[in-house]
C-alpha cells in the first residue's frame with residue numbers, strides 16, 4: 268500500500284511524447300510518479316492503491332478512457348472524483364468535448380478556439396496566489412500569438428480562471444468538495460532537455476511550462492523540491508568606490524535603498540583597489556547590512572575571463588584576490604569571492620579556476636561560454652530553470668537580469684527559486700535612476716516575501732528542500748557555502764546535498780568551520796547535519812587548488828594596455844556619458860524656450 272502523494276500519469280498504451288515531457292517536469296521537481304496504462308484494464312482500484320494518487324492525463328487519453336466503457340470509464344471517474352488534485356492538459360474542442368468534460372467534472376467550460384488580437388495579454392488572476400505564486404496579478408504580451416489558441420468560452424459556471432488570454436480562461440480549476448481538477452487548454456509541454464543559449468524568457472515560453480509547475484507545486488505540497496526563501500539584490504557593475512562615478516552617487520544610492528527597501532552589491536574591478544575614497548569605504552562599512560562588494564574581473568580587459576588558458580586565468584584570479592585583500596587591509600572593506608564576469612564573457616576553464624580558488628559562485632547575465640567549444644551548447648532548459656546552473660565543473664553560475672527586463676521574468680525567477688538579481692550600470696542612474704527604483708518597488712509589491720540582502724547572503728541562502736517520509740529534510744545547496752536556520756520545533760536531521768562531478772577535487776567539508784563527515788550519492792556530495800529551531804549552521808565545501816601559488820605577475824605591456832583601457836572607460840563614464848546627458852538637457856531647455 269502506498270503512503271504519501273504520488274502523481275499517476277494516465278496513458279492509453281505507451282505514454283504520449285507530451286506525457287514523457289511532462290514526466291521530465293515531474294522528475295525536475297522531484298515529484299514521485301507512476302504510469303497507469305488504462306488500456307491494460309488490470310490495475311488495482313482499491314482505496315489503498317488510489318488513496319495518494321493525483322491523476323495527470325492528456326485530453327486525448329481521457330477521451331480514450333471515456334469511450335472504452337466499463338470498467339475503465341468507472342475507474343477514471345472514481346480517480347478524478349476522489350483525488351484531492353488532478354490535472355488534464357491539452358484540452359481543445361477536437362480532443363475533449365464539453366459533454367465529455369462535464370461527465371468527469373460535473374460541469375466545466377466549453378472548449379473553444381480563440382484568435383487573440385495582436386495586443387492580447389496572458390493575465391494571471393490575483394485571487395489564487397496559493398497556486399500561481401509570484402505570477403499572481405501579472406499580465407504580459409507574449410512574443411507572438413498563434414493564429415488561434417485553445418481556451419474555454421467565457422463566463423463558464425463553476426470554473427475558477429487562473430490564467431486567461433484576455434478574458435478567455437486557458438488554465439482553470441473546477442472544485443468539487445475536497446477534490447480539485449485543473450484544466451489546461453495549452454497543447455504543448457516544454458522539453459526540459461532542449462538546448463538553450465540564453466536564460467529563459469516567459470514571453471516566449473509560458474503556457475507550455477509554468478501552469479504544469481503551478482499544478483505540481485500545489486498538488487504535492489509535501490513531496491518534491493521546493494524553493495527556500497528567495498532573496499533579491501541589485502548588482503552595480505564597474506564603479507570604483509568614490510562618492511560619485513558617472514551618474515552614480517553613493518549617498519543617494521543608500522538613501523534610495525533605505526526609502527524603497529532594497530540592497531546592493533558593487534561589482535568592484537580589482538584594478539581600482541587604490542582609488543577608493545575613505546568616506547565611501549566608511550559608508551560601506553556602516554551599511555554592511557545593505558551594501559556589499561564582490562569581484563568584477565581583474566583588470567576588466569576585453570573578454571578577460573573568456574580565455575581558455577588556465578595558467579593565465581589562475582594568474583588573473585590570484586592578482587584579483589591579492590588586490591581585494593590589499594583593499595581590505597587598507598580600507599577594512601569586506602568583500603565576497605563572487606565573480607561577476609566583465610562583459611558577461613566567461614569560459615569553462617574560468618569556472619574551473621574560480622572553483623579551485625574557493626569562490627562562492629559566479630553571477631552572470633549570459634549562460635553559455637563565449638568561446639566556441641563543442642560543449643558550448645550543453646545548457647538545457649532544465650539548467651536555466653534551476654536556482655543556479657551547475658553544468659560547468661559543478662561550479663554554480665547564478666543568473667541575473669538587466670533592469671530593462673520585464674517584471675514577469677523577475678517574478679518567474681522567484682517562482683522557480685532563483686535569487687532575484689538585477690544588474691545596473693552607472694547609466695541606469697541618469698535622471699536619478701527613477702525607472703530602476705520603480706522596477707524594484709514593483710518587484711517588492713509582486714513578491715512581498717522576497718528578502719533583500721547583499722549578494723553573498725542571497726547566494727548562501729538559496730536552496731531547494733524536500734521532506735522525506737521519515738520526517739528528515741533534504742536540502743540542495745548551490746553556492747559553495749550555505750547558511751541554514753532551523754525552523755522545526757524539534758531537532759531535525761538534515762541531509763545537505765551538492766552536485767559534484769569530480770570527487771577528487773573535494774578537499775574537505777566544514778560545518779560551522781569544523782571538518783565534518785560527508786558521503787556520496789552518485790554525483791551528489793551528501794553532508795548530514797542536525798538543526799534545532801532558531802539554530803544557524805553553515806556548510807562549506809573546500810576544494811583542492813592545483814593552481815595555488817600561480818605566478819602573479821603580468822607583463823609591462825599588458826599592464827600598460829589595461830591601465831589605458833581603464834582610464835578611457837573612466838573618461839567615457841564620467842565625462843562623455845554625463846556630458847552627453849547635460850547637452851541633451853541643455854537642448855531640451857533651449858528648445859522649450861526659443
Ligand SMILES: [Zn+2]
Pocket residue numbers: 504505563567609610
Ligand atoms: Zn563591467
